[in-house]
Amino acid sequence: xxxxxxxxxHKVTETGTPVTLRxxxxxxxxxxxxxxxxxxxxxxxxxxxxxxxxxxxxEVSDGYSVSRSxxxxxxxxxxxxxSSQTSVYFCAISESTSxxxxxxYFGPGTxxxxx
Amino acid sequence: xxxxxxxxxxxxVEGAIVQINCTYQTSxxxxxxxxxxxxxxxxxxxxxxxxxxxxxxGRFSSFLSxxxxxxxxxxxxxxxxxxxxxxxxxxxxxxxxFGKGTRLSVIA
Numbered sequence: 001x002x003x004x005x006x007x008x009x010h011k012v013t014e015t016g017t018p019v020t021l022r023x024x025x026x027x028x029x030x031x032x033x034x035x036x037x038x039x040x041x042x043x044x045x046x047x048x049x050x051x052x053x054x055x056x057x058x059e060v061s062d063g064y065s066v067s068r069s070x071x072x073x074x075x076x077x078x079x080x081x082x083s084s085q086t087s088v089y090f091c092a093i094s095e096s097t098s099x100x101x102x103x104x105y106f107g108p109g110t111x112x113x114x115x
Numbered sequence: 116x117x118x119x120x121x122x123x124x125x126x127x128v129e130g131a132i133v134q135i136n137c138t139y140q141t142s143x144x145x146x147x148x149x150x151x152x153x154x155x156x157x158x159x160x161x162x163x164x165x166x167x168x169x170x171x172x173g174r175f176s177s178f179l180s181x182x183x184x185x186x187x188x189x190x191x192x193x194x195x196x197x198x199x200x201x202x203x204x205x206x207x208x209x210x211x212x213f214g215k216g217t218r219l220s221v222i223a
Contacts, residue, residue, distance in 0.1 A: 042213050
């Protein structure tokens with residue numbers, strides 16, 4: 001299994017509070033991703049990173065920010081959590097020599113509940 | 116833009132064969148990936164087709180037709196443990212975009 005962990009695994013927070021989720025990898029992969037998964041919506045990309053300090057937005061980036069100061073860590077921050085951000089968050093990593101990013105390894109997920 | 120179509124649910128009998136179809140529209144297409152996700156678990160990579168035709172990995176096979184923007188995942192000798200959600204994802208040099216997935220229920 002790819003060495004990828006997420007913390008915390010579960011979190012309950014109140015509306016309006018900031019929340020930071022951490023993704024840590026030991027594979028030295030260049031690409032890292034944050035997805036959210038909600039019933040009826042599948043997996044949706046929030047933000048991704050293609051190197052240290054290099055990040056870009058996905059399809060559902062509003063209300064989220066990310067940072068990557070080291071190859072192994074990718075942080076997802078909810079500046080002011082809302083109930084609509086209650087979800088399961090997955091981090092994923094990938095590497096490619098051909099440029100084709102077809103194989104991703106996923107972390108175990110973080111279940112976030114905003115009350 | 117990008118679009119993906121998969122059936123939302125499929126039910127099949129243990130020991131049978133099931134095919135999960137995927138049609139896509141995307142730019143910068145390299146190939147088609149498939150992922151499996153059990154309830155409560157994380158998605159895991161199953162297979163990848165870069166070329167037209169059938170790729171076989173044990174009980175699972177995946178097919179791609181680039182000209183038709185179509186692919187499918189074929190699961191043979193279904194087992195109860197195959198009950199899961201299956202996602203197709205067109206790949207390229209940008210992050211994978213997953214559809215809503217197909218929930219497969221295997222019944223006795």
